[in-house]
Amino acid sequence: MRNGLYIETIRHLHCTVLRAGGELDHAGRVRFSACIDAVWGWSVGPVLVFDLADLDFYDSSVIGVLAMAMQRMEEQESGRIILVRPSDHLLSVLRLTDLLSRVELRESVEETVAELMLDGSARGSPSSQDPRLSTPAPDSSGRQRP
Known part of the structure; x- marks a missing residue:
């Protein structure tokens, strides 16, 4: 089990992926x-x-983060x-809090990104830009991690 929370952000042309792992509590x-x-x-x-x-662990804070967004x-x-791939427990909590109907569910980050890129290209969005720029989230001191 990891200690604390880690967050990775990946910027794509048509979406931003936020991967979180470890422990998501109030802090x-x-x-x-x-x-x-x-x-x-x-x-x-x-x-x-x-x-x-x-x-590995989350409390009601995950619902607060999603509800805020x-x-x-x-x-x-x-x-x-x-x-993407929410746990059965998270699905249950989202259902109980009536938030499940306000999110979309998918099985794979890669397939989701590809789907969004195809949808965006079909709408005439520029495809000449770099579709993926990776940026680590700041650590607890506010500095970017390498």
Whole structure:
């Protein structure tokens, strides 16, 4: 089991992938929320793809993070949240809190990114840009990890 929370962000042309692992508790919620704020404008919408499969532990903070992003999208009247391979427990909690209907579910990050790129290309989005730029999330001191 990992100690603490790690977050990796990957910028794609049509979405931003946020992978989290380790332990997401109240302290981690603050970092994860700050990370979402930092990448908010990376994709049109935005389209945020959450891969939380590597979380060893999470409490209600994960619901708070997702609900905050959902609320912000509703206020802006745009955006999408896609959850990749959510655990049965997380699905159950999302269902109980009536948040499940506000997210999209997928089985693979790679397939999701490919699907979004095809959808974006079909709409005439520029395809000459580099579709993938990887940026690590800041560590607990606010510095970027190598």
